[in-house]
Amino acid sequence: MNLDVCPINFRGLAISRGFASVFAMSRRARKRGNSGGAGWLGKAVIILIAASILSAAVFYAAVRSYLHSDAFRVFMSDKASALGKVDGTFTSFRWEGLSVETSTFDATGRGAVKTLRLDGLHTEIGLSGLRRGVWEIRQARARRIEMLIDTRGGIDPAPVAVAEAKDIKVSHARTVTKPWLPTEVEVKEMDVGELKISALTDQGQATIRGLRANVEPGAGKHTYRIDLADGLVQLPFTFVPEIRLDKAHLNYNDENVFLSSFKASVWENGQVEASGEWNADTKQYSLEGNVTGVKCEDVFNENWAKRFIGDLNTDFTVTGSTRTIDAKGKLTLQNGTLTALPVLDALAAYADTRRFRVLPLSEAHTNWRSYNNQLAFTNLVLASEGLVRLEGDITITDRQLDGRFRLGLAPGTLASIPGAETDVFFPGERGLVWTPLRITGTLDDPKEDLTDRLKAAAGLRMFDVIPETGEKIIKFSRSIINDPPSQLIERGTKIIEESADIVEGVGGVIDGFFGKKKKTEEEPNKPNP
Template sequence: MPQFPRALRWIIPCVVVVLFLAALAIGSLWVKSYLRSDAFRRLIEEKTGEAVKGQATYEPLRWIGASVFSNQLSVTGETGSPLASLTADQLRATVAWRAIFDGAWRIENLESARVLATFRPGSFATESPSSHVASPEPAVAKWLPHRFEIGSVSTPLGSVRFLDAAEKERFALNESSLHMKPDGASWLLEGQGGTFLVAEFPELKVEKFRSRIHKDVFFLTDSQFRLGDSGVITASGEFSKAAKVRVAWDRVNIDQFLASHWRKKLSATMAGSADIVVPDGQNATATGKVVLTDGLVQKVPLLDQIAKFTGAPQFRRMPVQEVTSDFSWQNGILTLTNFMGESKGLLRLEGTCTIAADHQIDGTFRIGVTPQTVQWLPGSREKVFTEAGGGYLWTSLKIGGTVENPTEDLSGRLLAAMGEQVIEQGTKALDNLPAPAREGAKQAIDLLKPFFQ
């Protein structure tokens, strides 16, 4: 049997190794050339567009080792896509090369310096697999993966706007730090910092939130916001074509929700909760309970009248320990039920009230005052505050007018009850009154004279 020369036995394996290394080097250059080509950029543009139902454009890619950079990604959503537009600046992605042998381009982490996105009602479901036409590919692309996997996506400055069907902005998240990662068929999204805006609502500071995105449904697992210096708001819920949200708040300064002319009249700290349902993206309904504490009511005409009648100046600046009420809101109409407000030792108010979309008020209450309050008001106990209970003397109270200019029927009834008796006994009654109530009685007589003379 012929024997190979000893040198030849070493040369053949060396040649094989060299050829293999050369093939690897050529293949590597070949792949690197493809990765830096417009063809590869078009591929990831198409894959991005397919994922969000839109047209995606990346600025030229730059590779440094396992990292790839692009100055900007721009996406314009197609008709029916929930994504209306997106811009991501200064993108950086880290590629796990070993995943190529598993048939995928795997992005370990995709980062962007800033993301601006606008969402609207729609669905990410595609009509058919052929809805996107692939661009021509070079020969090398046929041997490389076409599947993309992403480990996580993050940005320190994410701003997201949410539009309704009429393209009116309903919510906006501004400059929040966002981190997103896949979880099976869903995506987990967490964020902290920044601000959150809701239409016709004061600006909220974002403490943190956790959420899940599954197909076309957004689940807000939990969230916490700050409102003003002390207010805390939490929210959770589900958003899709319809929305259901549970909101709770505590230590909120009511001043932020009052019209300017009411801020001088009412102050308090607010807590409560609400269940909000938006069945069609437009007509929201809300039900819940609200509690006000540490309140102060002042410069209110009805209370000023009571202060004049009784000679009790504490009604002009009346502390309110607690106000509670159940509420419902639908079609712009706010309804308060089981309403109760109390200034201990002075006044208690109970009843129901409706505030229409045009700010018209329709309130039916019972108001209670202490016996000491009306002891110097002739006729008031016999004709007005006729019911006793719970340490108060009670009468009915109707409130009308508008939020800006409310009206009430109590002061007129007090005048009618006091009028004739006070005028007839005028001077004698004044002489018998103690000094603290004398001035108030004089003012009451002056008010009554035009009606009874």
């Protein structure tokens, strides 16, 4: 109510009674009270902000102090040891803000990883993961990593005083952290300038050197994407050449490794592509892929490198564990040609044709398998349409040969060898004459049974047996029969020797393939003991 405009002089009455002054004083008091409350609220907000900043500064100072302490170096040493299943230590850390460098990480182990050394590590520690209880390792770069792995028998699967890598829980008594500090490490990215790995296996030593690697975390926990480039790979198999890695992509998932792509070069123009996986639970691995563009001169020994022309391609499947390897595939020769073989020249001369001097291969392929020091070739086929065909299997065990084949030739090829195409070779499929062929001996001294059978057949055809007496007489024309006995024997022996020369040429193909050195005229005969 407005006392100033009231028709009755209530204002004066109110003033005289003291009510108006009380009313005015109440309004001023309320104003002063409101302004005082707002001021305290603002001051409280300012104090709270300042306290937060101060707390953050104190917390950062405490974190920074811990990072720069030797306790953090020991903590990281334990984490790296757990990840590699070894026992190792970083050298002193050199800090610049949140960036850190260290010279080396040296470790040894009783498990598969025997030694591990990391040189020239530079990284940054991220603090954004503190709320999640992890130290973030960002932009890590290592100049060189070198390790020795032993997959042979008698390995203690438990590492030296380290926990399982997938848990990465520190159990070392020497590592003591405050409860509010993270106890886990998360690697955001890591580049390795040079990776060198030596692996001791039951088959021998394998090496990887000069490899560049990039590691990034995957979608889940304990998953990583790994990209590899360059580098040289040497496997413990004499028949596998040095592999020049182009690039490879792997996925690591809780100790399981998946090789999604692998591209490399071998010999001069050969290319290798592969994919596969490693199962940590079963300790088994598998690979599959193909090799293309390999020249015959890359694979064959010096003798056959000059005589076997063509391109070799093979697919392959490899399965195994740290103790065994089982590899198999199908090998194919494309644009194959056999040339400059003495046996081909001999066949051409005796068959009165030049077709054998340069022998184009219309078909050349075999299945192969390598397992337990044994190399087996099955369903092997070498063929020149209408001229010659070889079919069969051969196994090489500790350099011992065991082969069973069928050899087919065009009719008339060995007509100049008495009995060859009637007693040794017999008509069969594809319009060829066929005979079984047995290969034995060793890689250094292969043996075949065809030569002796042809010699025996030629010898039998040289003689007749007189039924009454059982004596052998030489089968020749009348002019030869009239010669003195000494001349008959001499000329008969010469014919047998000429036939044997051709036969031994056939055997020379087998010898030459395995690199057996033939005795030349210049080589002196060894004296009899």
